[in-house]
């Protein structure tokens with residue numbers, strides 16, 4: 001028989017919230033055994049305050065056992081800014097070049113995977129991983145893993161210029177003789193540029209055996225695996241130029257690199273100038289971007305989605321906001337079932353899986369079936385009147401307010417308010433649509 005012993009002194013301290021040792025002794029109180037021998041759990045003692053100020057329940061009790069509340073909060077703050085080990089390379093023994101896509105001017109997850117792969121290839125810590133970019137300002141290169149940063153924007157004008165970019169990369173090739181070149185296997189981005197580079201080097205006779213490995217998703221022991229049709233893999237010897245798929249390697253999470261600026265010597269710049277075609281002779285002329293109706297982009301590929309749920313009352317205001325923001329429209333299943341949105345716009349497990357860079361969910365509670373459809377979105381913004389809903393917990397940024405009012409304010413701030421004031425959506429006879437009040441009543 002086990003006898004439960006009580007320390008009366010500790011019990012007194014536990015009851016006295018002002019005692020300096022109170023937090024220390026109150027820890028185990030989240031779970032105890034009652035006099036009847038039943039395990040009791042205090043739900044209020046479970047969990048910790050998350051980064052967005054919302055309480056997260058941790059049923060393991062780990063967060064509670066971790067220490068007094070003050071110490072837990074300090075630990076949480078430490079976790080929020082994890083310290084990375086700084087890595088510096090002063091005299092690189094060689095270079096691995098990474099040409100990130102930088103879609104929309106930012107490093108993508110795919111780009112970070114490329115840097116992870118580059119470090120896998122660098123093996124020797126004295127080999128520097130170089131970010132070769134065509135834009136002057138780029139954030140996050142240090143965390144991504146760039147030891148050096150070679151910005152070629154001064155040589156190549158912005159826009160679609162594969163010939164000029166190729167000429168610039170050839171100058172880099174001559175200047176640094178990199179051990180590897182890594183591109184994201186996308187079209188018309190890195191996939192096109194990497195193939196051009198390999199073809200040019202092979203045709204010029206400099207490296208006749210230069211062949212790219214495309215669709216690379218794994219590299220190990222001097223071999224690489226490329227994804228072919230019918231989900232078959234091709235294994236081959238590791239070439240110098242790799243066009244890699246997303247998730248080809250783990251992005252770096254423990255180290256912070258310098259991204260020290262690297263320059264192309266003047267003589268290589270002049271070789272670049274001489275290799276460039278005269279303005280009238282260029283094979284490709286960039287005539288600028290073509291405006292695309294965001295509603296005609298397939299939802300799965302849309303980069304920016306404004307999604308609506310049952311919390312929307314002013315549907316005209318919502319469509320107007322999507323037009324003003326240039327966003328593709330998405331919807332929760334309830335918004336579709338209620339007849340506000342077409343079935344093709346439904347996001348989620350039984351709708352479309354989206355991968356937007358920015359996903360704005362207005363009046364969507366964040367049911368698990370909906371959240372399954374947005375796992376690949378880079379940034380999620382929730383606009384919801386309920387601070388405790390799951391969409392707010394999932395979001396990177398949450399606005400706790402009336403969805404219609406926020407959308408109207410955004411349009412107004414952008415100088416394009418709706419001509420008419422948003423109506424309170426009085427349903428037309430026989431339309432089947434419920435007014436906002438009716439819907440809130442039903443929800444209640």
Ligand SMILES: Cc1cc2nc3c(=O)[nH]c(=O)nc-3n(C[C@H](O)[C@H](O)[C@H](O)COP(=O)(O)OP(=O)(O)OC[C@H]3O[C@@H](n4cnc5c(N)ncnc54)[C@H](O)[C@@H]3O)c2cc1C
Nearest residue numbers: 309310311332333348349350363364365367369385386403
């Ligand atoms: C088998 C199955 C498959 C499913 N598949 C899908 C799917 O693919 N996609 C999908 O979306 N759902 C799917 N569902 C439905 C899902 O479970 C939810 O019912 C649905 O996602 C809820 O939609 P909602 O968030 O728009 O509505 P609700 O859950 O009712 O949420 C409305 C939200 O709006 C907020 N709100 C209310 N008024 C305002 C206001 N004035 N301003 C701001 N916010 C406000 C509320 O706080 C609430 O968070 C599926 C369900 C099943 C059973």
